[in-house]
Amino acid sequence: MVVRGRAYRGGYRAAVPLRPAAARAAMLLCLVGALAACSGPDAKAPRTEAVHRSEPAPRPTAPDLGPVATPELPAPAEAPATAPPPVAELPSDAALPCTDEDVTVAVVGSDAALGSRYLLLGATNTSAVGCVLDGRPALAFVRESGTPTPDVELVPRATTDPKPGPVVVPPGGTAYSELRWGAMSTALDPDETVRIRVRPMRGMLRTEIPVLPVRSDPGAGSPPSSLDILAGAEVEVGPWRAPPEGWNL
Numbered sequence: 001m002v003v004r005g006r007a008y009r010g011g012y013r014a015a016v017p018l019r020p021a022a023a024r025a026a027m028l029l030c031l032v033g034a035l036a037a038c039s040g041p042d043a044k045a046p047r048t049e050a051v052h053r054s055e056p057a058p059r060p061t062a063p064d065l066g067p068v069a070t071p072e073l074p075a076p077a078e079a080p081a082t083a084p085p086p087v088a089e090l091p092s093d094a095a096l097p098c099t100d101e102d103v104t105v106a107v108v109g110s111d112a113a114l115g116s117r118y119l120l121l122g123a124t125n126t127s128a129v130g131c132v133l134d135g136r137p138a139l140a141f142v143r144e145s146g147t148p149t150p151d152v153e154l155v156p157r158a159t160t161d162p163k164p165g166p167v168v169v170p171p172g173g174t175a176y177s178e179l180r181w182g183a184m185s186t187a188l189d190p191d192e193t194v195r196i197r198v199r200p201m202r203g204m205l206r207t208e209i210p211v212l213p214v215r216s217d218p219g220a221g222s223p224p225s226s227l228d229i230l231a232g233a234e235v236e237v238g239p240w241r242a243p244p245e246g247w248n249l
Helices: 020-038
Strands: 103-113 116-125 131-133 138-143 153-156 167-169 174-182 193-199 207-210 234-237
Touching (some): 103 207
Parallel strands (some): 153 234
Antiparallel strands (some): 103 116, 116 174, 131 167, 138 193, 174 234
């Protein structure tokens, strides 16, 4: 039971007990006042924030199209085999002059017709590179007795080219010089020519070769082993060039 007294100037008045209903009303007022004090303008209520976690978006999936066929790639085409370019004929200013080690000289043919005699000299390049022959060979004739044939005059032989130039002899190739002289009588068994001394070009050495051709036309009969180039003969000497017409080589 609640007893509340009141103060006066002259002292205290005796406490008067409160009724139960009044006591409950007083307690409610006190409770309301306490709540109002707690929820005033300066009061800060605790703040709760909701935390949201971002989830990764699901990846799109490709539709199932079934097994995929792998295309067969065509085989790479093979490069066509190309033939090596043809070797052009060497110009005369691109090759060196022939030397004694480069060429071999021999009689390669002989013929006779209408009082004339013919002999063909061949200079074969035995080296691995082309070389140049220029002009006419220098010649001297040797008789069967081993002595030089005297008084032989050498003259240039006329050709279709009035000014024959240098000729390039490729490896394994042959350049030719044609000789011509008039038939001479051998009735008195003179000392005939059996060998020729040949200097292919200026600056080269003389080589002595037999007059018997190293090869001959089987249909022309046996080639002569001696020549009727006698004392006082005139021999025309042609320049080095490609095989002249009329020879079966």
